[in-house]
Amino acid sequence: MTIKKTALSLSIAASLLASPLHAANWLMLQGTEPDSAAPRIKMWGFIQTQYQKDMSDASDADLYVPPKLIGPNLNSQSQFNINRARLGARGTGFPLDGKVNYFLLAEFGNNGITAPGGGAAQITDASITLNQIKGMRIRAGLFKTPGSEELLQAIHVFDYINFTAVGNQLLLERLPNREYTGNNGPVALPDPTQLSAFDRPVAAARDVGIQLFDTFKSGDWEHSYAIMFGNGNGMNFGDNDDNRDTYLYWSSEQVYGGKGPRRDGLKLFAWSQTGKRQLDNTNDNTHNPQEFDRKRSGVGAKYLKKGVRVSAEFIRGDGMIFVGPDKATFDINPAVPPGNGENGKADGYYLDAGYRIPGSKWEIDARYDVLNRLTDDATLPGGPNAGKGFEMQFKTLTLGAQYHINKKSRLNIEYANRDYTAVDWDSNAGPNANLDGVAGRFAIQLTHIF
Numbered sequence: 001m002t003i004k005k006t007a008l009s010l011s012i013a014a015s016l017l018a019s020p021l022h023a024a025n026w027l028m029l030q031g032t033e034p035d036s037a038a039p040r041i042k043m044w045g046f047i048q049t050q051y052q053k054d055m056s057d058a059s060d061a062d063l064y065v066p067p068k069l070i071g072p073n074l075n076s077q078s079q080f081n082i083n084r085a086r087l088g089a090r091g092t093g094f095p096l097d098g099k100v101n102y103f104l105l106a107e108f109g110n111n112g113i114t115a116p117g118g119g120a121a122q123i124t125d126a127s128i129t130l131n132q133i134k135g136m137r138i139r140a141g142l143f144k145t146p147g148s149e150e151l152l153q154a155i156h157v158f159d160y161i162n163f164t165a166v167g168n169q170l171l172l173e174r175l176p177n178r179e180y181t182g183n184n185g186p187v188a189l190p191d192p193t194q195l196s197a198f199d200r201p202v203a204a205a206r207d208v209g210i211q212l213f214d215t216f217k218s219g220d221w222e223h224s225y226a227i228m229f230g231n232g233n234g235m236n237f238g239d240n241d242d243n244r245d246t247y248l249y250w251s252s253e254q255v256y257g258g259k260g261p262r263r264d265g266l267k268l269f270a271w272s273q274t275g276k277r278q279l280d281n282t283n284d285n286t287h288n289p290q291e292f293d294r295k296r297s298g299v300g301a302k303y304l305k306k307g308v309r310v311s312a313e314f315i316r317g318d319g320m321i322f323v324g325p326d327k328a329t330f331d332i333n334p335a336v337p338p339g340n341g342e343n344g345k346a347d348g349y350y351l352d353a354g355y356r357i358p359g360s361k362w363e364i365d366a367r368y369d370v371l372n373r374l375t376d377d378a379t380l381p382g383g384p385n386a387g388k389g390f391e392m393q394f395k396t397l398t399l400g401a402q403y404h405i406n407k408k409s410r411l412n413i414e415y416a417n418r419d420y421t422a423v424d425w426d427s428n429a430g431p432n433a434n435l436d437g438v439a440g441r442f443a444i445q446l447t448h449i450f
Contacts, residue, residue: 026152027213027224031103031129031139038092045087046156050445053078057437063186065434066195066325067420072115074195084109101129112202116194122201139211146226146249147271148298149313151205159354161412161443164369165394166348170317173203175234176279177328179287184326186434197328203234207245224251232275245275256305264305272297277320279342281329292342294320307356314349321346332390338378339390345376365400388424390431395419408449416441
């Protein structure tokens with residue numbers, strides 16, 4: 001390989017990793033290298049360090065629940081953290097075969113992937129992509145599942161520090177414990193114990209499987225599809241049952257101009273995920289898990305033109321509804337039929353806007369997201385609380401700013417105003433005894449890509 005071609009290869013790979021990839025085709029940018037124009041190996045990674053402060057108040061009993069504490073450790077209302085530190089390699093077999101790509105990435109930071117059940121490090125991506133068949137690329141291994149734009153995009157160019165409530169609770173997915181584990185109640189601070197009841201890392205919108213995908217153009221439109229079959233077991237390399245998850249994805253983007261990751265365009269997309277999960281939800285000292293359906297789907301749009309960004313997405317969930325890191329049973333209270341998350345339903349959406357100020361390094365952002373959880377929840381049958389259920393609504397308005405120090409370094413600042421409530425209950429009654437007091441959260445984060 002000539003010096004000139006090597007320089008070109010490195011330049012292309014670096015641009016895919018370092019540029020603000022807003023209106024990007026994530027199916028093609030994550031794990032697919034330019035044909036015969038990528039290095040044999042490209043070491044890369046990024047570090048994100050942050051500080052977060054939660055302004056929520058304790059309950060009247062001076063106790064705290066997870067929304068009022070900083071994750072993943074959930075034992076403080078403020079903390080400095082190295083929340084992500086990822087190191088990886090990507091490239092092709094060029095000059096032997098430029099149509100075979102690989103993508104490898106490991107996480108060393110302190111987040112839901114590595115704590116509490118993930119250990120000091122965790123492989124997040126390990127895939128091989130074959131590009132020999134025109135119209136049908138093949139990717140096999142561990143990689144991001146095709147789905148929501150919020151989670152499919154690369155995290156190191158994400159415009160915010162924290163995910164939306166609907167993305168966090170419906171899509172990141174906490175996998176059931178292998179055996180029954182009881183719920184953890186609210187805690188008093190300082191508390192040295194781990195509030196989370198889950199013993200495995202978050203799935204982080206990843207799975208081990210095989211994906212058929214590609215992109216093709218029609219006029220000024222670019223269409224992409226993906227069909228994936230996976231274990232439905234997150235980042236665990238093996239399978240835990242005989243079921244398979246099915247992932248379907250489609251996007252159509254009208255390209256207004258430009259090239260590569262910085263092009264202007266309007267993208268429309270839709271996706272669905274279906275599978276089953278095993279959950280041992282009976283406290284009888286016997287390992288007797290049952291199977292529950294898990295379905296997720298969404299539609300959305302994203303617009304980017306001349307520094308203006310607008311996006312929106314609606315998401316639905318059916319089955320295996322996450323009701324908190326302190327509730328491994330997926331129930332508000334296993335002894336009370338209402339509050340059943342394993343058979344529950346939920347929906348939500350987010351609206352996002354951003355503006356890159358011309359002639360400056362500043363970008364301003366605003367996002368509003370809503371999660372309606374346990375929307376089909378049953379109600380209590382009798383007593384003074386008859387007719388009340390455990391449907392909850394989570395509303396968040398996030399205002400933020402980004403300062404692009406250079407192409408590889410960025411500072412994020414955001415403030416999230418949160419309104420969490422159990423809709424059937426009065427203030428300080430039922431679940432609201434703990435949800436009352438959930439307030440603003442401030443976060444600042446520094447990202448560097450290398």
